[in-house]
Amino acid sequence: xxxxxxxLPNGEHLTVVDDVLYGIDSTDxxxxxxxxxxxxxxxxxxxxxxxxLTIERMDGSISSCLxxxxxxxxxxxxxxxxxxxxxxxASGVALAAVDLPELSLSWNVDLQTGADNGLHAIxxxxxxxxxxxxxxxxxxxxxVRWATNIPGFxxxxxxxxxxxxxxxxxxxxxxxxxxxxxxVMMG
Numbered sequence: 001x002x003x004x005x006x007x008l009p010n011g012e013h014l015t016v017v018d019d020v021l022y023g024i025d026s027t028d029x030x031x032x033x034x035x036x037x038x039x040x041x042x043x044x045x046x047x048x049x050x051x052x053l054t055i056e057r058m059d060g061s062i063s064s065c066l067x068x069x070x071x072x073x074x075x076x077x078x079x080x081x082x083x084x085x086x087x088x089x090a091s092g093v094a095l096a097a098v099d100l101p102e103l104s105l106s107w108n109v110d111l112q113t114g115a116d117n118g119l120h121a122i123x124x125x126x127x128x129x130x131x132x133x134x135x136x137x138x139x140x141x142x143x144v145r146w147a148t149n150i151p152g153f154x155x156x157x158x159x160x161x162x163x164x165x166x167x168x169x170x171x172x173x174x175x176x177x178x179x180x181x182x183x184v185m186m187g
């Protein structure tokens with residue numbers, strides 16, 4: 001079971017777990033999480049990808065929830081981002097923003113091909129999601145500012161230098177994207 005642990009600015013600890021064994025409607029797991037947040041998506045109707053979130057509070061109490069996604073497979077270090085008190089989690093084509101430490105769903109959106117190749121904080125109020133063949137820039141409220149397709153299967157990690165994302169494809173060709181306008185740049 002893959003997991004990542006973060007220390008929040010207030011000293012509390014957040015653990016994100018790829019909970020592949022949790023059965024959404026199973027009575028065996030009823031007390032495992034305080035609540036389940038089902039993330040809707042165009043991808044499917046059933047919930048197969050599960051990410052458990054647990055916060056260990058300073059007073060010793062624990063809060064938890066399960067993010068249930070209709071698509072995706074295992075959790076990757078590249079598709080989870082903690083930024084400014086919000087956790088961004090991608091699975092399949094869905095991206096969810098969870099406010100911390102409340103563990104409440106702020107918003108969710110479907111991306112073109114997902115974000116398995118990276119989630120990046122851009123400036124202080126944007127998130128860049130890199131999929132297999134595309135990149136999408138979203139603002140803090142989940143509004144898509146731009147989305148662009150890339151002619152190649154992208155391979156993480158990409159690098160950001162100023163307002164330019166550089167990322168290679170599986171043929172070792174480097175693609176450069178203007179992060180302000182979402183345009184693929186030549187050369």
